[in-house]
Every structure is written in C-alpha cells, then in structure tokens.
Amino acid sequence: MLMSKPLSFGHGPQQTLKCVEVHKIVKMGSLFRSAEMTLCQLFLQSEAAYACVSELGELGLVQFRDLNPDVNAFQRKFVNEVRRCDEMERKLRYLEKEIKKDGIPMLDTGENPEAPQPREMIDLEATFEKLENELREVNQNAEALKRNFLELTELKQILRKTQVFFDEAVAGGNVCHQAELSAYGGSQMADPSREEEQVTLLGEEGLRAGGQALKLGFVAGVILRERIPAFERMLWRACRGNVFLRQAEIETPLEDPSSGDQVYKSVFIIFFQGDQLKTRVKKICEGFRATLYPCPEAPADRREMAMGVMTRIEDLNTVLGQTQDHRHRVLVAAAKNIKNWFVKVRKIKAIYHTLNLFNLDVTQKCLIAECWVPVLDLENIQLALRRGTERSGSSVPPILNKMDTPEDPPTYNHTNKFTSAFQTLIDSYGIASYREMNPAPYTIITFPFLFAVMFGDLGHGCLMALFGAWMVINEKPLAAKKSDNEIWNIFFGGRYIILLMGLFSMYTGFIYNDIFSKSLNLFGPSWRIFNISNADLKSKTVFELDARADQNYLGTSYPIGMDPAWQLATNKIIFQNSFKMKISIILGIIHMLFGVVMSLFNHLYFKNRLSILTEFIPQIIFLTFLFLYMVLLMFIKWFVYFANISDDDIVYGTRCAPSILITFINMVLQKATPYEPKCKTSNMFAGQIGLQYLLFYIAMICVPWMLLAKPVLIMRKRKQAHAYSVTHQQMASATENGDAQQTGGGTGGHGEGHDEEPLGEIFIHQAIHTIEYVLGSVSHTASYLRLWALSLAHAQLSEVLWNMVLSKGLKVEGWPGGIALYVIFAFWASLTVSILVLMEGLSAFLHTLRLHWVEFQSKFYMGAGYMFQPFSFEVILDSASQSKEEP
Amino acid sequence: MGASAIPFIIFTVIWAGVGGFLPMVVPKGPNRGIIQVILILTGVCCWLFWLCCYVAQMNPLIGPKLDRNTVLVVAKQWGIEILIVFHFQSDLTKAFPGYKP
Structure with missing residues (x-):
C-alpha cells in the first residue's frame, strides 16, 4: 500500500495543457514533484512594460533573468528612476525616524496599494520633498529656539547662583568669611580670598575701598558637570593659584539642543585680578567649552537682567510650544500614510529594478525579457499581462513565447501554510533537482511518527500537542504580532510539525503505556499472580511470573500496547529493549525500502531504464534479501517461540529461541549457528540454511551488478553510437548548438548531459555509489537503532524524575505533605517541561531530521536543484520590512 | 496462539479505515493528493506500531x-x-x- 500509492500521483512530462481540467489534476499533485517550468521570452511595448511588470509583481509567479549581465549597474536604462526611488526611500526613512522619535503610532492598515503609475512618481516625490523640507525647517527652528532657550536658562541659573555668592560676599561679615575660609582656606586656591579677608579685617568700608583698590574681576559661566574637576585643576595650575573659583550645581538637567540628550551642568564664577589672568581664564574656559555669560556687578542690574531673562524665557516657551505643535501635526499627518508610501515606493523601485534586467530591441519600442514561469500558471500570467496592457492603455498586446533551453529550470513547490514547514525541512538539506520526487509529502507523517517513537510518552506528547494546538488555533493573532524573538519564530514556524509530533507522541506513548513514566491499566493485565506459596512470600523478595500459558500468563496479550505489568517489573528494561530494538529495525528497514522505491519513481519519470535495471533492481534485491529477511525472522520468532509448557515443545521454548542478530551475522559470515543438543536445531523453520545461502548469494551478486553493469552498458552504447555515423551526429550537434545559442541569448550552452562524461569518471562514480549503498545498508540499519536508544533514554529519564522528585513529595505524611507536594510538584513540573519536553524533544527532533536526511533521502534524493525565486512584491516588501527592523 | 481475534480485528479495521477508506472519500480539491498520502501513511505507521507491540507480547518468553x-x-x-x-x-x-x- 505504501509503495504503490505514490504512482498515481506521479505525472508524466507528456501531460500538457490541453484543457483546464488537466491543469487542475496536475496541480493537485504539485507537491509530489516540483512544478513544471518553462523559459519564456516576453516582448513588452515600452509604454506598457511598467504596468505589465507591476501586474506580474502582484502575481509573483515569474522569475526574470538578467539579460545584461555584463552591463554595470550604473549604465542600465532605468538607473535614474531607481535612484529617484532610493532618494524617496531615504526621505521616507527620515520621516519615519522623526515619527518614531516623537512616539507617534504609525497606522498599519495592512492594505496593499498597487504600484502607482510612473507619472504619479513626480507627485510622490513632490510630497516627500515638501514634507522633508518642512520638517527640516521646523527642526532647524526648533533647534535654534532650543539653543536660545538653553542659553537663557543658563543665564537665569547664573544670575540666581551668583546672587548667592555675591550675597555671601556682601552680607557676610567676618563670620561668613571665616566659614568660607574653613571651606576653602585649606587649599591654596583661596589665596585671593585671603587677601580679601585681610581687607575685610579693616571693616566694611575697608572692604569696599580695598575691593575697589584691588579691582577684582570675575567671569561667570556654565560648564558640564563632569568637567569641573579637570577645569579646576587646570585653572589652578595655569594661574598658579591666583584665581578663586566658586561653583554650584544646576539641579535640573538641561537639554542639549543638538543631540537632544539631557545633560547636567554647573554654574561657576571665577574671581581674579588683572587683565593677564583674565585672558588666561577666558582661554581656559574656551578650552573646556564652558559658556561665559555677562553678569553685571551691581545687584540692581542683576535683578533687572534676571527679570528680562524671565520674560524672554516665557516668550520663548510659547514659541517653542507652537513650533512643537506644528511639527507634531506634520508628523501625525505623515504617520497616517507612511506605510502606504513605503509600499508604493518599494514597488516602483522593484519594477524599475526588474525593467533594468530587460533588453531593448533594435527599434527601441519594445522591451525583451526572459523569465522562468510555471507551465500551469501560464494562463494567469497571460491574464496579468493583459490587465497590465489595458491599464497602460497600450494597443499592442504583449507576446509571451515559450523557449527551449538546455538549462535546468528552477525548482518550485506549491506549498501552503501546513506543508511549507515540512518543505523547509527538506529544503534545508538541499533544494530538490528539477521535477525530482519531493520527499516533503511523506515527511509530513513519517517525521512526526519517527520522532514519536523516540519521544513516546502520553503525558509529554500531550503537553507538546497542546502547545502546538494553541499556536495553530491562535495562528492569526500570533502571526500578526510579528515577534523579533528568533526562538519563538522557529517554534511558530513549525507549529504544525509540533502539533503532529505531539499527537503522534501521544499515540506511541499510549502504545508504550507510558504516561510520565506510569502505566494505565485500561484492559486488565494479561498476567496474574498465582501459585505463590506462603513460604515463598516470606522467603523471596522478587517473584518472576512464569510466562507459561497455564501459569501466570493468561494466554493472550494486552490488547493495545504494553502490558501495565511490565511497568512494575524489575526486568522491564530487558523486555522493552528487545521489543524496542526490534521495532527500530523493522521501521528503519521499511523506511529505507520506501526510499528505494521512491528512486524507482524518479527513474520511471526521467525514463531512465538503464538506472532501473542497473541500480534500482539490485538495490531493492540487496535490501530485501538481507535486511527484510531479518525483519521476517523477527516476526517468525514472535509468532513461533513461546514459553513451553512441556518438554515436547522445547524446540520452540524459551531455551531454544535463537538470537536474531547471531543468526543474521552467521548468515552473512556463512557459519553454522551453535545450538544446545536438546534443541536439535538452530533453524527457525525447515530449510532455513538453504534459503539463507540462496538469499545471501543473490544479494552478493547484486554488488558487482550495481558496480559494473551501468558503466559497461554505457561503454557499449557509446561504441555503437560511434560506429553509427560520425558525420551525421556532428551535423546534428552543430545545428543544435546554433539554435541553442540563438534562443538562449547570452546564457551560453553549458550543461551537457552525462553522455559527454569520460568513462573513467562514470566507473568511479558508480563505484562510489555502490560502496555507499552497500555499506550504507548496514550502517543505516544500525543507525535506526537510535530510535530504541532515545526512546529508552526518554523513558528512563522520566522514571528517574518521578522516583527522585515527585514520589518524594507523595511520601510526606500529614499536612506538611500538602506543602511539600506543592513545592515538589512545581519543581517536577518545571523539570518535566524544560528537560523532558524541551531538551529531549529537541534531541529527538534532530535525530529524526538526520534519519530523514541521511537514511531516507540518500536512497533517492539528488537535491541538486536551485530555488525558484519569483519577482513578487510580497516577498520584496516582507524582506524590506524585516531588514529595516533588524538594525 | 497467544493472539485474540477481537483486538486484532478491531484495530486492523480502525487503521484500515483511516489508511484505506478515508483516502477514498477525501473531497476533491488542490490538496487531495497530500491528504490521501497523510491518511495512508498514518494508517500504516500506527497499525504497524500497534501490531509490533501486540505481537511482541503474544508469546512471552520471560515473565x-x-x-x-x-x-x-x-x-x-x-x-x-x-x-x-x-x-x-x-x-x-x-x-x-x-x-x-
């Protein structure tokens, strides 16, 4: 069933587009193979080209090829328009930055405006120009005003602070100066004040007289607070201690108008004597970027000035407020449209960028393009072109011509939101070759299933499925959020995989009868406790239940899954290992056989009879006769051998049951399997040895078959062809090349088939393939044992977690038990989620990925294609908005 | 021996229904092929997994x-x-x- 079904979905290349019905049928199977592509030549009237390309961009189904690869980017036809778009984009980014600065919400209606007509570009440009200029002007004004405001504020602060200094100087008698001395006298900085103090000793009048006589000058200004210590030191050194500095901090931070940062500043006043010192002090102030302000000496002047400053600040405040209001209004108006504008400009730019890839024909009236298009969508493309022509008002319809090309077309898989995640898994290994079998549809189930074999636990699977279901149900609101969190985006992108992995884990967990390492007893175990005597119960601590049907075993197995009795058993691992190892091999071999059968569909599709005969047939024989036979032996062992009741059955009893692995190894090594005398034979069925010899020798014949048949046949064919007609062939190839060069344009004619490959290379290739396959069969089979290993590890880990953590909480008695359980449960639950679900889930995921990439896909998947990258506004806009958010 | 007909029949019928019958009644549409493959593979995988587990316990060699x-x-x-x-x-x-x- 598994193997025959895909046949009905494969499509021959002959199925062409004769009617719409055929389209739809072919379209259904589109994910099974990549879409059929064709190279087309497109003739567009110059005036219609813009509108047509715009329509194609909306459609997103056409990949244009660069027809001027040797023309540099600055010499192309529409480079001017692209530049203008760049300029517009720059202006928009500036606007956006300003909008963000003001924290105005940008309206994102999610609407998708059509690319505007080329003539609208001028309007847009004018709009943006106007907006930008207005904004720049407003900003300049605002900055000037702010600078003015800052200066005034600083002046205000100076007047206020220096008032204190002067007041101290004036009102302070000796006491005040004493205090000042104690503060500053310790440093020699206070030298001038010491002089001053001596003056004050003469009394009030003396002070005035002395003050005037000494002609103490001063400057006042404002400086950044962090510069104060260096400033002070510099002053002290440069003036040799002959100046007196007083400073006070301005408590409120001031706004720096150029950067908009809040900075802390201090007011200082420096007293000095003489002009020499004055120039020196001024120079130092300049050097430290301190701003100096005039400060009148007389208190009355100062008061007057302060009054003036206050009124000017108030005036400035109103003007500033109005400026800000204006700026805000402009920005709010722009914010409504900015997303829309961005979309428009990016679309125009993308269109011109695409037009730059086109060729001008001789008459200059027509643009020629070459593009890859999916054959099925040709009609859609024609429609889009017609729409474009109508929109532009051109009378001449565009012409779409199919072309022949020796090149491999790009690979294009139609995916939807469900299948795209699985396709991504496949694509990250390698893009499928053109029209090769796509593993993605099968991966949708085999991936979660193999994952679940390793992750099998009803409880953990349930958690995972719930998480997946939550993401799937809330798909739209979650997708609209557009989170930047990379990990979340990975989870969200794989939501359907997670959901399916969870569901399958629930199923396998149910079959393993494992729920957080405990079992469910739904159907009653098939083991009973019977025949245990009183003495036994007292003397023995461990009881092995007798597997014989008339003893502890009821005779029929537990209907669904693992018997709950095994979960309680101390020898659980022995039993489960044998079971899990066997199913790993069984599933693995079926998976690989499936892969080999897929290669048959590839060969059939590509009409590669040679490969079917020389590769597929020996491969499948090799795998079936050796490995599928081993699977058969496992089933025979399960069916035939049982715990014997009487000695008559000892041949089929526990004692005589042969090991499958030993049997298989001996089959390959051609050795007899040893057996106990009372078992009479090591055979599981009559004629086993003979059959094994036969199978083994046929399988061995397959090795040289795979190795030599293909190259030898190719060699013979070439000799025949060579003898046939040299001249005829030469002529044919000459004309072919000529045609190809004409139609293929500048692409050149590379990519000859492997007919031209030298024979030696074919031999080497085939040898590598054969060795890879034969050795791979062994190593890949063993590789599937990871299913067993991970599943064992997962079950054991969850059991350890239960026994070491949660069961401790369950054993505390009385009311403290409740509290203990509460805490311990939280601990257990967080460990369960973080380690068992997240980490184990990740590890099982990676192992499953490997099983698919290596073990499964190596059987048929070339993965040598390249991705179809259509010209699509959707993709361009998405990537543009993403790259914008990154920095 | 060791097998009981009832669970075998029930389970085989269930998974044969999923993998054999449901694919035939999938409504026509662009995704029909994919859904069919999904159903068939689900049926095969789940049935095989259950079968192995059932058969492995049918004739136990150890208790x-x-x-x-x-x-x-x-x-x-x-x-x-x-x-x-x-x-x-x-x-x-x-x-x-x-x-x-």
Whole structure:
C-alpha cells in the first residue's frame, strides 16, 4: 500500500495543457514533484512594460533573468528612476525616524496599494520633498529656539547662583568669611580670598575701598558637570593659584539642543585680578567649552537682567510650544500614510529594478525579457499581462513565447501554510533537482511518527500537542504580532510539525503505556499472580511470573500496547529493549525500502531504464534479501517461540529461541549457528540454511551488478553510437548548438548531459555509489537503532524524575505533605517541561531530521536543484520590512 | 496462539479505515493528493506500531519480575487472584492495616 500509492500521483512530462481540467489534476499533485517550468521570452511595448511588470509583481509567479549581465549597474536604462526611488526611500526613512522619535503610532492598515503609475512618481516625490523640507525647517527652528532657550536658562541659573555668592560676599561679615575660609582656606586656591579677608579685617568700608583698590574681576559661566574637576585643576595650575573659583550645581538637567540628550551642568564664577589672568581664564574656559555669560556687578542690574531673562524665557516657551505643535501635526499627518508610501515606493523601485534586467530591441519600442514561469500558471500570467496592457492603455498586446533551453529550470513547490514547514525541512538539506520526487509529502507523517517513537510518552506528547494546538488555533493573532524573538519564530514556524509530533507522541506513548513514566491499566493485565506459596512470600523478595500459558500468563496479550505489568517489573528494561530494538529495525528497514522505491519513481519519470535495471533492481534485491529477511525472522520468532509448557515443545521454548542478530551475522559470515543438543536445531523453520545461502548469494551478486553493469552498458552504447555515423551526429550537434545559442541569448550552452562524461569518471562514480549503498545498508540499519536508544533514554529519564522528585513529595505524611507536594510538584513540573519536553524533544527532533536526511533521502534524493525565486512584491516588501527592523 | 481475534480485528479495521477508506472519500480539491498520502501513511505507521507491540507480547518468553511489595499491592488493587488473598490474608492485613477482604 505504501509503495504503490505514490504512482498515481506521479505525472508524466507528456501531460500538457490541453484543457483546464488537466491543469487542475496536475496541480493537485504539485507537491509530489516540483512544478513544471518553462523559459519564456516576453516582448513588452515600452509604454506598457511598467504596468505589465507591476501586474506580474502582484502575481509573483515569474522569475526574470538578467539579460545584461555584463552591463554595470550604473549604465542600465532605468538607473535614474531607481535612484529617484532610493532618494524617496531615504526621505521616507527620515520621516519615519522623526515619527518614531516623537512616539507617534504609525497606522498599519495592512492594505496593499498597487504600484502607482510612473507619472504619479513626480507627485510622490513632490510630497516627500515638501514634507522633508518642512520638517527640516521646523527642526532647524526648533533647534535654534532650543539653543536660545538653553542659553537663557543658563543665564537665569547664573544670575540666581551668583546672587548667592555675591550675597555671601556682601552680607557676610567676618563670620561668613571665616566659614568660607574653613571651606576653602585649606587649599591654596583661596589665596585671593585671603587677601580679601585681610581687607575685610579693616571693616566694611575697608572692604569696599580695598575691593575697589584691588579691582577684582570675575567671569561667570556654565560648564558640564563632569568637567569641573579637570577645569579646576587646570585653572589652578595655569594661574598658579591666583584665581578663586566658586561653583554650584544646576539641579535640573538641561537639554542639549543638538543631540537632544539631557545633560547636567554647573554654574561657576571665577574671581581674579588683572587683565593677564583674565585672558588666561577666558582661554581656559574656551578650552573646556564652558559658556561665559555677562553678569553685571551691581545687584540692581542683576535683578533687572534676571527679570528680562524671565520674560524672554516665557516668550520663548510659547514659541517653542507652537513650533512643537506644528511639527507634531506634520508628523501625525505623515504617520497616517507612511506605510502606504513605503509600499508604493518599494514597488516602483522593484519594477524599475526588474525593467533594468530587460533588453531593448533594435527599434527601441519594445522591451525583451526572459523569465522562468510555471507551465500551469501560464494562463494567469497571460491574464496579468493583459490587465497590465489595458491599464497602460497600450494597443499592442504583449507576446509571451515559450523557449527551449538546455538549462535546468528552477525548482518550485506549491506549498501552503501546513506543508511549507515540512518543505523547509527538506529544503534545508538541499533544494530538490528539477521535477525530482519531493520527499516533503511523506515527511509530513513519517517525521512526526519517527520522532514519536523516540519521544513516546502520553503525558509529554500531550503537553507538546497542546502547545502546538494553541499556536495553530491562535495562528492569526500570533502571526500578526510579528515577534523579533528568533526562538519563538522557529517554534511558530513549525507549529504544525509540533502539533503532529505531539499527537503522534501521544499515540506511541499510549502504545508504550507510558504516561510520565506510569502505566494505565485500561484492559486488565494479561498476567496474574498465582501459585505463590506462603513460604515463598516470606522467603523471596522478587517473584518472576512464569510466562507459561497455564501459569501466570493468561494466554493472550494486552490488547493495545504494553502490558501495565511490565511497568512494575524489575526486568522491564530487558523486555522493552528487545521489543524496542526490534521495532527500530523493522521501521528503519521499511523506511529505507520506501526510499528505494521512491528512486524507482524518479527513474520511471526521467525514463531512465538503464538506472532501473542497473541500480534500482539490485538495490531493492540487496535490501530485501538481507535486511527484510531479518525483519521476517523477527516476526517468525514472535509468532513461533513461546514459553513451553512441556518438554515436547522445547524446540520452540524459551531455551531454544535463537538470537536474531547471531543468526543474521552467521548468515552473512556463512557459519553454522551453535545450538544446545536438546534443541536439535538452530533453524527457525525447515530449510532455513538453504534459503539463507540462496538469499545471501543473490544479494552478493547484486554488488558487482550495481558496480559494473551501468558503466559497461554505457561503454557499449557509446561504441555503437560511434560506429553509427560520425558525420551525421556532428551535423546534428552543430545545428543544435546554433539554435541553442540563438534562443538562449547570452546564457551560453553549458550543461551537457552525462553522455559527454569520460568513462573513467562514470566507473568511479558508480563505484562510489555502490560502496555507499552497500555499506550504507548496514550502517543505516544500525543507525535506526537510535530510535530504541532515545526512546529508552526518554523513558528512563522520566522514571528517574518521578522516583527522585515527585514520589518524594507523595511520601510526606500529614499536612506538611500538602506543602511539600506543592513545592515538589512545581519543581517536577518545571523539570518535566524544560528537560523532558524541551531538551529531549529537541534531541529527538534532530535525530529524526538526520534519519530523514541521511537514511531516507540518500536512497533517492539528488537535491541538486536551485530555488525558484519569483519577482513578487510580497516577498520584496516582507524582506524590506524585516531588514529595516533588524538594525 | 497467544493472539485474540477481537483486538486484532478491531484495530486492523480502525487503521484500515483511516489508511484505506478515508483516502477514498477525501473531497476533491488542490490538496487531495497530500491528504490521501497523510491518511495512508498514518494508517500504516500506527497499525504497524500497534501490531509490533501486540505481537511482541503474544508469546512471552520471560515473565515480569515483581517485588514482594508489588505482588501484594497488585494482588490487592487489581484483585487478580482471590485465592492468594485467602491464603495470605494475615500478611495482607499486616501490610495494609486498612485492608478488608
């Protein structure tokens, strides 16, 4: 069933587009193979080209090829328009930055405006120009005003602070100066004040007289607070201690108008004597970027000035407020449209960028393009072109011509939101070759299933499925959020995989009868406790239940899954290992056989009879006769051998049951399997040895078959062809090349088939393939044992977690038990989620990925294609908005 | 031997229904092929997994080893063999003070 079904979905290349019905049928199977592509030549009237390309961009189904690869980017036809778009984009980014600065919400209606007509570009440009200029002007004004405001504020602060200094100087008698001395006298900085103090000793009048006589000058200004210590030191050194500095901090931070940062500043006043010192002090102030302000000496002047400053600040405040209001209004108006504008400009730019890839024909009236298009969508493309022509008002319809090309077309898989995640898994290994079998549809189930074999636990699977279901149900609101969190985006992108992995884990967990390492007893175990005597119960601590049907075993197995009795058993691992190892091999071999059968569909599709005969047939024989036979032996062992009741059955009893692995190894090594005398034979069925010899020798014949048949046949064919007609062939190839060069344009004619490959290379290739396959069969089979290993590890880990953590909480008695359980449960639950679900889930995921990439896909998947990258506004806009958010 | 017809038939029918019948009634549409493959593979995988588990336990070669405590608890909880309960009632009442036969 598994193997025959895909046949009905494969499509021959002959199925062409004769009617719409055929389209739809072919379209259904589109994910099974990549879409059929064709190279087309497109003739567009110059005036219609813009509108047509715009329509194609909306459609997103056409990949244009660069027809001027040797023309540099600055010499192309529409480079001017692209530049203008760049300029517009720059202006928009500036606007956006300003909008963000003001924290105005940008309206994102999610609407998708059509690319505007080329003539609208001028309007847009004018709009943006106007907006930008207005904004720049407003900003300049605002900055000037702010600078003015800052200066005034600083002046205000100076007047206020220096008032204190002067007041101290004036009102302070000796006491005040004493205090000042104690503060500053310790440093020699206070030298001038010491002089001053001596003056004050003469009394009030003396002070005035002395003050005037000494002609103490001063400057006042404002400086950044962090510069104060260096400033002070510099002053002290440069003036040799002959100046007196007083400073006070301005408590409120001031706004720096150029950067908009809040900075802390201090007011200082420096007293000095003489002009020499004055120039020196001024120079130092300049050097430290301190701003100096005039400060009148007389208190009355100062008061007057302060009054003036206050009124000017108030005036400035109103003007500033109005400026800000204006700026805000402009920005709010722009914010409504900015997303829309961005979309428009990016679309125009993308269109011109695409037009730059086109060729001008001789008459200059027509643009020629070459593009890859999916054959099925040709009609859609024609429609889009017609729409474009109508929109532009051109009378001449565009012409779409199919072309022949020796090149491999790009690979294009139609995916939807469900299948795209699985396709991504496949694509990250390698893009499928053109029209090769796509593993993605099968991966949708085999991936979660193999994952679940390793992750099998009803409880953990349930958690995972719930998480997946939550993401799937809330798909739209979650997708609209557009989170930047990379990990979340990975989870969200794989939501359907997670959901399916969870569901399958629930199923396998149910079959393993494992729920957080405990079992469910739904159907009653098939083991009973019977025949245990009183003495036994007292003397023995461990009881092995007798597997014989008339003893502890009821005779029929537990209907669904693992018997709950095994979960309680101390020898659980022995039993489960044998079971899990066997199913790993069984599933693995079926998976690989499936892969080999897929290669048959590839060969059939590509009409590669040679490969079917020389590769597929020996491969499948090799795998079936050796490995599928081993699977058969496992089933025979399960069916035939049982715990014997009487000695008559000892041949089929526990004692005589042969090991499958030993049997298989001996089959390959051609050795007899040893057996106990009372078992009479090591055979599981009559004629086993003979059959094994036969199978083994046929399988061995397959090795040289795979190795030599293909190259030898190719060699013979070439000799025949060579003898046939040299001249005829030469002529044919000459004309072919000529045609190809004409139609293929500048692409050149590379990519000859492997007919031209030298024979030696074919031999080497085939040898590598054969060795890879034969050795791979062994190593890949063993590789599937990871299913067993991970599943064992997962079950054991969850059991350890239960026994070491949660069961401790369950054993505390009385009311403290409740509290203990509460805490311990939280601990257990967080460990369960973080380690068992997240980490184990990740590890099982990676192992499953490997099983698919290596073990499964190596059987048929070339993965040598390249991705179809259509010209699509959707993709361009998405990537543009993403790259914008990154920095 | 060891097999019981009823679970085998029920389970085979269920998964054959998923993998064999459902694909035939999938409504026509662009995704029909994918849905069919999904259903078939689900049926095959799940049936095979269950089958292996069932067949592996059909003719056990070894029996589970149980602790004495487990034996007593199992005997009490699952009521597997009344016979034992009569024989070892004294042990059971010792092991589980609240136990009433």
